[in-house]
Amino acid sequence: MCDFFFFLKEMRILVTGGSGMVGRTLQSFATDHTWFFPTSKEMNLMDFDSIQSFIKKNNPNFVIHLAANVGGLYKNLAVRVDMLHDNLIMNENILTACYNNKITRGIFLCSTCIFPKNPPAYPMTEDMMLLGEPHPSNASYAWSKRLLFFQCQNYNEERGCHYLCLIPTNIFGPHDNFSIAxxxxxxxxxxxxxxxxxxxxxxxxxxxTNSLRQFISACDVARTILSCLTRLDDISQRSPIIIAHKEHRLVDVIQKISKLFDHDNYLIIDQELGQERKPCSFQRFTETFPNFKFDDFDQTLAKTVEWFQDHYHTDVRR
Structure with a gap:
């Protein structure tokens, strides 16, 4: 049931991972309410006491948990121990600290890597999430996000919280981690x-050459989060919700990038390193946000390339 009186209060929103791609994008929309985007020096998610201290000092009443030890395929394969350990610790610390300080409303970002490597059908829906092992190429990250969802679900069912898990597909945009490695x-x-x-x-x-991925912009994710803020008590009952849009062939995306750089001297080596495709349904998303308009992929890609070139020597994580 919606607590109407909660939404009459001033919303004081704590955002973890504020220096990441989605966090930086969210900051550009953060006009209403009071927002906190602490750096890791101001609030170390690996240190429970640091989180407790920040919360007690600033008194937030809402959390948006974006922070994670995350990376692409090669990082997922190379640092499996640290990726599982760090994400488990961060997730446990923020959830426990929030609940201890009566922050019972929040949005938690998961990942489509939590879905099984061999789902019963495509496109994958939210109720297929735990029907099998995740793909081994990102198993550590996947298990940490599966447990995050399970923790949120337990808090909702056992302790009356309103924690919503959003599951975006492949996010891209300015402020991404552009590391080649x-x-x-x-x-x-x-x-x-x-x-x-x-x-x-x-x-x-x-x-x-046949690999397909569903891409969404960081702006799409930020706007989805904002759309949830004042509807959370109702929307959290539908948790989790996949944020997904149409598929793109990776070779076509690479060709678009080559044209944006005016550099066609490249060769595609046909070698599948991860899953060929893993399409997700966006039916629940569409039902929840029927008027949502996704950003145009080509326009966002062009803006991302332009931002990268303009900020290469100043603000690019690489």
């Missing part, structure tokens, strides 16, 4: 094309 696919490819263009070299990219 451990960035997500679009960000890493953008960086590689930039380097190849500067050095006037041929670029070789390994990917399955």
């Amino acid at each position: 451990d960035g997500h696919v679009i960000a890493a490819v953008i960086h590689r094309f930039y380097v190849a263009k500067q050095q006037k070299t041929r670029l070789e990219i390994k990917t399955g």
Whole structure:
């Protein structure tokens, strides 16, 4: 049941991971209410006492948990121990500290990697989330996010909280981690094309020629979060909710990036490193947000490339 009186109060919103892609995007929308975007020095998520101290000092009454030890395919394979450990600790610390300080409303970001490697059908729906093992290429991150959902569900059912888990597909946009070694696919490819263009070299990219991914902009995720704020008591009963849109062939995305850089000296090496495709249903999302309009993919891609080039020497994580 919706607590009407809660939404008459001033909303004081604590955001973890505020320096990341979604966090930075969310800051550009954060006009109404009172917002807190602490740095890791101001609030260390690996240190429970640090979280407790920040919460007691600033008295938030709502949490948006975006922070995670996250990366692309290569990082997922290379640092499995740290990825599982760090995310489990951060998730447990923020949930316990929030509940101890009566922050019973919040939005928690998960990932589509939590879905099984062999789902019973495509597109995958929210109720398929735990029907099998996740893909081994990102199992550590997947298990940490599965347990985050399970924790939120327990708090909702046992302790009357309103914690909503959102499951976005592949997010991209300005402020992404553009590391060639451990960035997500679009960000890493953008960086590689930039380097190849500067050095006037041929670029070789390994990917399955039939690989498909659902991409959404960081702005789409931020606007979804804002849409949930004053409806959370009702929406949290539908948790989790997948944020997804149409699929794109990776080779087509790579071609678009090559054109944006005006650098066509590249070769696709047909080698599937992860799952060929893992489409997710956005029926529940559409039912919950019937008037939501997703950003145009090509326009967002062009803006991302432009932002990357403009900020390469100043504000790019690489």
